[in-house]
Amino acid sequence: MKTVRIAGVPEHFNHPWQLAIDRGGFKAVDLNLAWTAVPEGTGKMCQMLRDGTTDFAVILTEGIIKDIALGNPCSIVQEYVSSPLLWGIHVAANSPLQSCGELEGKTVAISRPGSGSHLMALVYAKQQNWKAAPVLKVVNTLEGAVTALTEAQADYFMWERFMTQPLVDQGVFKRLGECPTPWPSFVIVGRNAYMEQHPEVVAQLLKTINATTQEFKQLPNIDATLASEFQQKTADIQQWLQLTQWSQQPLSAESFEAVQQELLALNLISKPLTYHQAVKS
Known part of the structure; x- marks a missing residue:
């Protein structure tokens, strides 16, 4: 069984990962998923991808596109949450x-x-x-x-x-x-070196998490479960669930370009990337 390290913020967006771990979904495809909660957020996860202390991350779209443009050797493998943050x-x-x-x-x-x-x-x-x-x-x-x-x-x-x-x-x-945000909020990203060594892992990882996110909103009492775990009012979680759309699709070229143009306009990056330099096809 291959151990795969993945990082994400300890927020309700990422509850599907814990659910899939608890259900044994990753073990069913021969993966031991080691989840690291990163309360510091995107900047810290960019650092972890750079120094090799995680293999994948669930990360804000604008943050990782900026860091890839600045030399982080990783690629976006899929959109994770298509709705804005x-x-x-x-x-x-x-x-x-x-x-x-x-x-x-x-x-x-x-x-x-x-x-x-x-x-x-x-x-x-x-x-x-x-x-x-x-x-x-x-x-x-x-x-x-x-x-x-x-x-x-x-x-x-x-x-x-x-x-x-x-x-x-x-x-x-x-x-x-x-x-x-004027773009999809979260993407799944992996280190290029890791994905080149273990090309089969991406498909196994995405198959499992996508099956979980597709059914997530329909799970019995999911609103009460999330409200309890994240100290929220059930009514607020219900509103959040209505607004949040998980994705099982690649990040589109249009969404990528919308983020990149904003980063260029803010002078946060100086040289544009091509879509395929940042997004794994």
């Missing part, structure tokens, strides 16, 4: 800031450079036509953002709005607005 824009509950228009030039907490919280802060600033760029404060994790905002080390923080809902309910954060 809905980023909440948060300030501390006691912050005097009352609207997103007041955030121009302010300090934004980010998990790390190259993370989704970093890239989407820049995307949002561009969408708002702000002249003053946000100041960046690295906080590593959601818990670090709580500290940074409550201690006034940063002014605002962007994170997936349903995962931050408990903090809003508890009066830790105040949500000023939302910003959906």
